[in-house]
Amino acid sequence: MSAYGTQQGAWRMPGVDPTAWTDIDQLVRFAQVAERGLLHFLFLPDFPALREDIERESVMMALDPLLTLTAIARETKRIGLVATGATTFAEPFTIARQFKALDIISHGRAGWNAVPMSDPTVAANFSHPLPPRQEKYERLHETVQIVQALWGSWGRDAWVHDQASGRFADAAKVQPVNLRGRHVASRGPLPIPPSEQGQPVIFQAGGGSAGLEVAGRYANGVAGAVWTIDDARAQRVALREAAARNGRDPDEVKFFAGVMPTIAPTRRAALDRRIALTEGKFEERVAYLQQMLGIRLDIGHLEQPLSPQQLAAARPSPHDPRSKNALKIAREGWSLRDVIAHGVIDYHPVIAGPGVAVADHMQEWFEAGAADGFWIMIDVYQDGMDAFADEVVPILQRRGLFHTEYESATLRDHLGAPAQYGLDPRLVG
Structure with a gap:
């Protein structure tokens, strides 16, 4: 907070x-x-x-x-x-x-x-x-x-x-x-x-x-x-x-x-929200991403996906657990700007999309024994807090994963x- x-x-x-x-x-x-x-x-x-x-x-x-x-x-x-x-x-x-x-x-x-x-x-x-x-x-x-x-x-x-x-x-x-x-x-x-x-x-x-x-x-x-x-x-x-x-x-x-x-109605809308949040920060994030993947990336090509040659040459850093996911997202054909918008260089998993995607992530990790609970880092409190309380929590409750009262x-x-x-x-x- x-x-x-x-x-x-x-x-x-x-x-x-x-x-x-x-x-x-x-x-x-x-x-x-x-x-x-x-x-x-x-x-x-x-x-x-x-x-x-x-x-x-x-x-x-x-x-x-x-x-x-x-x-x-x-x-x-x-x-x-x-x-x-x-x-x-x-x-x-x-x-x-x-x-x-x-x-x-x-x-x-x-x-x-x-x-x-x-x-x-x-x-x-x-x-x-x-x-x-x-x-x-x-x-x-x-x-x-x-x-x-x-x-x-x-x-x-x-x-x-x-x-x-x-x-x-x-x-x-x-x-x-x-x-x-x-x-x-x-x-x-x-x-x-x-x-x-x-x-x-x-x-x-x-x-x-x-x-x-x-x-x-x-x-x-x-x-x-x-x-x-x-x-x-x-x-x-x-x-x-x-x-x-x-x-x-x-x-x-x-x-x-x-x-x-x-949280947004669609994955595209959520990525656009994250792009707006990252305004002015793409140059340093591109530099960070190219270190993670071991290839050269051009800030002037933000609207283009990585080329087949870049994808073939990419080698995820063995010292950074985020690197494999970054390459996976890049291989899906997203633009360089969208790859970064997926949160591939953030310090915790980023879930960009509707509330059900967030609930699915939490359920998967919880049932895999990876967490007793979660600390939720909301992107923008003004509307993001309400979105989590009104969209994600009810899904978890319906699935029997979260309490319905204190x-x-x-x-x-x-x-x-x-x-x-x-x-x-x-x-x-």
Whole structure:
């Protein structure tokens, strides 16, 4: 959830308010549409620096993820609210207080995506440089453990609030944590009682072996970056194995595969929509595509399909799982512009067409064991959110693949995650 959509050109599309970046009412409306579609949670990334070419490009992040979700929490009732809170520069006490406050305000719907920061642009906005990778992950592990300990530092029944006796809280049940690691520390306690779900749910959206270890130890939700069913299945298996190694039930961790839908009545109309969204970006995308296929492509031939000679010479990059699909689309005879419009160089599968095509993709991956669920990256929120809620969700419901009402009120229950308050006792010691 940025202000406009997940495609850079969304801010220029017909019907989109170009001032939506600073209009919280717009984001609240989008969240309410997602809740109407019975989605389990909203996910707000964070990048505390300016990286766009703002002469021509919109800023892709919300003004502030936690403040935005706090506003949304007051206008929604069931949908979960997940935000990124990077551990590289933030103190555990600050993270613990902010996310648990959101959890209280939302009545148990908050989630924390715990990741390190890796970009020097971000580091330049803080008081110390990026640490080495190993140190970043050491700090992440310490931070998560201290945060969870702080979340549990106010006993479940410590808040007495007995007006007759005048006793506000049982002080003996509000205890400091006194935890110190190599990188971070906190005395505590956190002066916030438990929410309806106890404490926020941990998410993880990193990658590599270090990210997998974080997810296996702490997370109940993982946002994956995968292009093929085989890759998604392998990542899900690896995640479940990591959870088991840490003494957890693999079913406690849900793997969400990304999907980028562009919904329109026909495939042609959807491709035209994506072409409009990509305006001004074709030159760099053609350059990227020719690297993937190992052949020379000409930006001046956007309206023409690849020649038989180009198709014969093309060799999909063995280092890029998107390459085979790119060549497959090119061999169908689409113009170079249309090949790119199919999303062949996007970082998640792009489904361009009617709602049933999106539902078919999700069903195929789910039934193949490639995902427990999906994180849906809508191209343009202004109409794309409604299209997903009104066209895709009913198809999934008719097929018996998606719920027809919220069965629970908290994010933890939405995910089927076990109860937890404070540190997971299986990881202590």
